[in-house]
Amino acid sequence: MRGTRVEIRLAALRNNALRAAELAGDAQVFAMVKANGYGHGLLLAAETMLDSVSGLGVAVLDEARTLREHGIALPILVAEGFFDAEELEAAARLSLEVVVHSLWQVELLLANPCPVRIWLKVNAGMNRLGLRPNEALSAAARLSQAGNAPVGVMSHFACADMDEDIHSEKQLLLARSVAEQLQLPLSASNSAALLRYPRAHAQRVRPGIMLYGSSPFNWQTAAELGLQVSHRFSARLIAINAVEAGESVGYGATWTASDPRQIGVVAVGYGDGYPRHAPSGTPVAVNGVVTTLVGRVSMDMITIDVTGLSASVGDEVELWGDVVDVDDVARACGTISYELFCQITQRPERTIV
Ligand SMILES: Cc1ncc(COP(=O)(O)O)c(C=O)c1O
Known part of the structure; x- marks a missing residue:
């Protein structure tokens, strides 16, 4: 799966x-x-x-x-x-x-x-x-x-x-x-x-x-407003690669490692509705620990920095939901949660809880 x-x-x-x-x-x-x-x-x-x-x-x-x-x-x-x-x-x-x-x-x-x-x-x-x-x-x-x-x-x-x-x-x-x-x-x-x-x-x-479950305000979180998360988006790590200082990652070589890093490849991309314009630095969480996207979002994959984290192939990465606030992702992408929610495609599996 x-x-x-x-x-x-x-x-x-x-x-x-x-x-x-x-x-x-x-x-x-x-x-x-x-x-x-x-x-x-x-x-x-x-x-x-x-x-x-x-x-x-x-x-x-x-x-x-x-x-x-x-x-x-x-x-x-x-x-x-x-x-x-x-x-x-x-x-x-x-x-x-x-x-x-x-x-x-x-x-x-x-x-x-x-x-x-x-x-x-x-x-x-x-x-x-x-x-x-x-x-x-x-x-x-x-x-x-x-x-x-x-x-x-x-x-x-x-x-x-x-x-x-x-x-x-x-x-x-x-x-x-x-x-x-x-x-x-x-x-x-x-x-x-x-x-x-x-x-x-x-x-x-x-x-x-x-x-x-999203806040309309940029000065108050949904939780502070008494709202609960109703939409959680996640994917799995499908590879972890070491890159050397000076090596770049992904299309357009938009991100370059300043020192040796471990790069996790996550099975989600704009073909699933993850925003292609998410820049390096956009938050994601691996096993509940926040880290960042590095390099460009592809159709089927994103790359994230897992250096120093306990992370293995198969582990879950939260794109937004409980640890990563959808409104923080939206801000990083220069958009609003409305668009992030609406643009999820048919490809991800949907679980109703
Ligand atoms: C006419 C109208 N009323 C209400 C709403 C709900 O707005 P919001 O999602 O910001 O609460 C919308 C959303 O765009 C709208 O178009």
């Missing part, structure tokens, strides 16, 4: 969902399970958390359809809404809540009246999806006249996870003012805002990454 595997921990998902519910207080928790449950498995994540939350959030209709086909009856919010009349009709049939984020969707809805629950998305400063507050008010009026009144107002924070966050307060005020004018519930908070801004919880929160 090659031994490259991802372990998904259901108890941790449950713990993290309960933690979100505890923080949310009276607000509904809609667990974001889009993008294959942040790489954990769409159904697995949904089924594991459904007793602890009020609803689920996906990005696209097909994800919601899969959940319904597997008997999940909880309310489901489709964050990108519908793309055409056919999807609109399917959303109604599947009893989904759809986000209306653009004027073309308002027109499509008016041209194809459909009994679907609409959350109107307000652009409060993210400037990605969403209607400007005035557009949202007039769209709501037109939809109401056509018998398709929105049931909620939604917005998304651009900077709630940032150390110096000068945007969220303004965004919250804008989104809240639209919700109040329309006398509708508001949903604005992602994980960062749920953890950090109780005043932004409003009537519904939409946490994602915190459910998957």
Whole structure:
């Protein structure tokens, strides 16, 4: 057995969902399970958390359809809404809540009246999806006249996870003012805002990454936030080689030994979803002891420094999980845990614990 595997921990998902519910207080928790449950498995994540939350959030209709086909009856919010009349009709049939984020969707809805629950998305400063507050008010009026009144107002924070966050307060005020004018519930908070801004919880929160055991902040770890590791990625040592001072390792000879080193070859690469841009120095752990990646990541292998460690061929190397924090790996790679989780390929074995 090659031994490259991802372990998904259901108890941790449950713990993290309960933690979100505890923080949310009276607000509904809609667990974001889009993008294959942040790489954990769409159904697995949904089924594991459904007793602890009020609803689920996906990005696209097909994800919601899969959940319904597997008997999940909880309310489901489709964050990108519908793309055409056919999807609109399917959303109604599947009893989904759809986000209306653009004027073309308002027109499509008016041209194809459909009994679907609409959350109107307000652009409060993210400037990605969403209607400007005035557009949202007039769209709501037109939809109401056509018998398709929105049931909620939604917005998304651009900077709630940032150390110096000068945007969220303004965004919250804008989104809240639209919700109040329309006398509708508001949903604005992602994980960062749920953890950090109780005043932004409003009537519904939409946490994602915190459910998957990762911290949205670079100043607080997941463990410090009361979150448990739900995704552990590991592989095995398949060779250990001595290199002399001055010898380089791997493609492009990007790392050169300054003194004699023992180099472990680990059976994981970008073909498994380990990030190719992980630089020398990225942490890994051998038998529970932290060491570093050296040289370039290949498709099927990485090379690590095992000098002075008790390490043998066949030993386990943790890429992230219990000893190596996924957020540290993400930082070393200049990315976020979201991407690391999502980009694991089909090749590693999956173990559900
Ligand atoms: C619309 C929307 N709501 C909520 C979330 C959850 O965000 P996070 O994973 O940062 O908690 C996302 C994720 O990107 C999102 O796109």
